Amino acid sequence: MxxxxxxxxxxxxxxxxxxxxxxxxxxxxxxxxxxxxxxxxxxxxxxxxxxxxxxxxxxxxxxxxxxxxxxxxxxxxxxxxxxxxxxxxxxxxxxxxITPSSQVYSRLVVIKGFMEPETFLAATCRQLSDLNIQGDASLVEQHHIAAINNGRFSGTHSPYLRRTINIHGKEIVGFALRVGNLTDEDSLRLQEHGIGGRRKFGCGIFVPVRNINGRT
CATH class of the missing domain: 3.30.70.1890 (Alpha-Beta Plaits)
Known part of the structure; x- marks a missing residue:
């Protein structure tokens, strides 16, 4: 890719x-x-x-x-x-x-039917397993993005960075996601395949964590 x-x-x-x-x-x-x-x-x-x-x-x-x-x-x-x-x-x-990185990030991942943090993270881990990827998936917390954005938080009370995308007038919920402790091979595989759906709309596309400035 x-x-x-x-x-x-x-x-x-x-x-x-x-x-x-x-x-x-x-x-x-x-x-x-x-x-x-x-x-x-x-x-x-x-x-x-x-x-x-x-x-x-x-x-x-x-x-x-x-x-x-x-x-x-x-x-x-x-x-x-x-x-x-x-x-x-x-x-x-x-x-x-695309280049391997032990930690990768996606600003918005959407998985149909999973809109709550716990169930979403479990669904993410299942998809990683289906791709034979070993890694530690975690939802990005508000304070992490605030540090990048000079202290600015989004308007949500959740500790996690919940985001939405509007498609055909319908709001679809997802989360910012980080996956760490990846081997080079698994990192490339994750960047090639992504997680969840709507990749044509900017969802589920992963980049090395060092490159997330400006994409948050």
């Missing part, structure tokens, strides 16, 4: 942009609509009021795809996308191969 990284020019996106971004990409590359081999990372930026994300010079569109499918992604270069009534322009991409 490899990450195809497009420079991103524009002003703003909705904070909850996963569904809109996938729809915009599908309008340019309709053959990706039913493809389950790729995932779209959440776009990084600066969260401001009214659930808006200000784009910065470091904002990127990142698509995780099998190496043999890179050519299918490249036609996005130079395109303008309408993402929730916000226009963004994509530059010429580069690529990064």
């Amino acid at each position: 490899i990450d195809v990284i497009f420079p991103l020019m524009g002003k703003q996106l909705p904070v909850d942009h996963g569904y809109y971004l996938f729809s915009a990409i599908s309008s340019v590359l309709p053959d990706l609509h039913n493809d389950t081999t790729f995932g779209i990372h959440p776009v990084n930026g600066q969260i401001v009021g009214n659930r808006i994300l200000n784009l910065t010079e470091f904002s990127r569109l990142v698509i995780r795809t099998p190496v043999e499918h890179i050519r299918r992604i490249l036609p996005l270069a130079g395109k303008t996308l309408n993402v929730g009534n916000h226009l963004i322009y994509l530059g010429i991409p580069n690529t990064n191969a």
Whole structure:
């Protein structure tokens, strides 16, 4: 698997942009609509009021795809996308191969039917076992993200970072998740397959913990 990284020019996106971004990409590359081999990372930026994300010079569109499918992604270069009534322009991409890390993180994992911390974590462990991955899964706590975000907490009373994504007007609940004590082989496998569903909408995509700044 490899990450195809497009420079991103524009002003703003909705904070909850996963569904809109996938729809915009599908309008340019309709053959990706039913493809389950790729995932779209959440776009990084600066969260401001009214659930808006200000784009910065470091904002990127990142698509995780099998190496043999890179050519299918490249036609996005130079395109303008309408993402929730916000226009963004994509530059010429580069690529990064996924790399192993003993700890990886996903800002939002959703597993259908599991919306409470304890049952969600148990379902996560079952999925890891199904992938033959040995690792320690844990829900990310509020204070961890607050430390990264200069003390800013999200508006929830749960000690865990519960997040939602809106798809077709329906709020889907998930959690930020960390998996540690991974071997190189298991780390790569987890980054290739992810956990849960909705990878096209930015869910269940893992990155090395050292790279989570800007993706929280």
